[in-house]
Amino acid sequence: MCHICGIHEKEQHDGQEPMLCIDPKNGLHVNTKHSHGIRLPIHVQKCIPERLYDCEVDECRDFMSIAAQSGNPGKECYHLERTRKAHAYIPPAALKNESVIEMVGKGLISTCRQQQCMTVYQRANSEEVDCVFPIFWGEHSLSDRYIFFSVYTGEKDSWCKFGRTLSTFDTKTGKWHCQCIGSKNRISCIHRYLSMWWLFQEHPHLAKNAVDTSNEDIEDIEEMVSGNLGMPYQPEYTHSSVITMTNYLWNFKRIPEDLPRDLTKTEKPVPENFEPTETNCPYCPGPCPPELNNAFVLTTQSMERSAQFAET
Known part of the structure; x- marks a missing residue:
């Protein structure tokens, strides 16, 4: 049995982000915007008597708008779908x-x-x-x-x-x-x-x-936690490479829920030399090819020269 409600089977709630009803009169719920990092809450509205279905996230609103224009007006975003498993209003x-x-x-x-x-x-x-x-x-x-x-x-x-x-x-x-x-x-x-x-x-x-x-x-x-990070290199993605990259980012590059205070408040000094923290390529087996390491060394040397030139 579920340790949350004591009624449903355990799989119905375990492994899911919490969904709380905060206003039964207007059908308002609170859910986590993302399932990783700092769990920022968002409001969603699902009031069946008044036929009000909406989400606070702009991307979700665009998604449901496109679905309605494509002939599927009842399509709900991920957050709205999860209201079916919402905790009762307390x-x-x-x-x-x-x-x-x-x-x-x-x-x-x-x-x-x-x-x-x-x-x-x-x-x-x-x-x-x-x-x-x-x-x-x-x-x-x-x-x-x-x-x-x-x-x-x-x-x-x-x-x-x-x-x-x-x-x-x-x-x-x-x-x-x-x-x-x-x-x-x-x-x-x-x-x-x-x-x-x-x-x-x-x-x-x-x-x-x-x-x-x-x-x-x-x-x-x-x-x-969700600033725009540019990616100058855009390789051709295949089905398997997307899966490999997604697993790598999910397992090794996630922002933790509770960021250490020193990480966000203390500024670290600029290192004298730039050294790679990873020696193995996450997308292919084995160590990085010599030409990539050489390119990294050349890039590091050029950055050091630029720093010396700026000092002079």
Whole structure:
């Protein structure tokens, strides 16, 4: 039997990314965007009575749009298909007025921010949805470094397609990040304070480590882990070479869930000599051919000469 629900067979849930229902009224769920690296959450909507089927990822929306134009309007993206195995909705702890008043008394939030938080909280209550829904991936056998919060916004934009945004708290650095970064609300982000309200109320020991930094100083996690990496060399791919390359990248080049702090914060000195870290080619058996090693040596020597010329 499944250790998650105790009902289905074990294979139905094991090995799958968690899918949580956060709003049964509007059919909103939270799922991981990718199955590797930092598990960034995304919102998906599947409301059968209202016939609303949508995903927050632009690539998924394009995929379903192309499928509809090709005569397959019912085609769903991977994230929407997984809503069939979603965990049942469990309401989180509701926000309490006493908590935000205590935050004001301790100087963690201003009176003006308190009023703004209360306004958003009351609007969420009027729509019968949770103002803040915490997401703990650590409860689903994933890394517990980041705590994510689905926060009610009451508006729809490119950064909150379903009237909700996502804020992130890094338990190691104490920094916050909100999905609204880059929007008109970048400087005045109320969603971070709503999330802080819930965290201070339910996990005060974690809120003590929070750093009150401006949005300009907060790193965009998704940009950090999924930056555009150019590939100048594009060989001809065969069916077997694609499989070999995919297995190699999956087994040896994946970004870990919990990146070491020194790897992202400490700058390493430029090495005096460039040496290959891999001596065997991942795509063919045996060591690299001599001509490739010679080319690497020539490239290294030219880079060293360029560095010496720049110094002079």
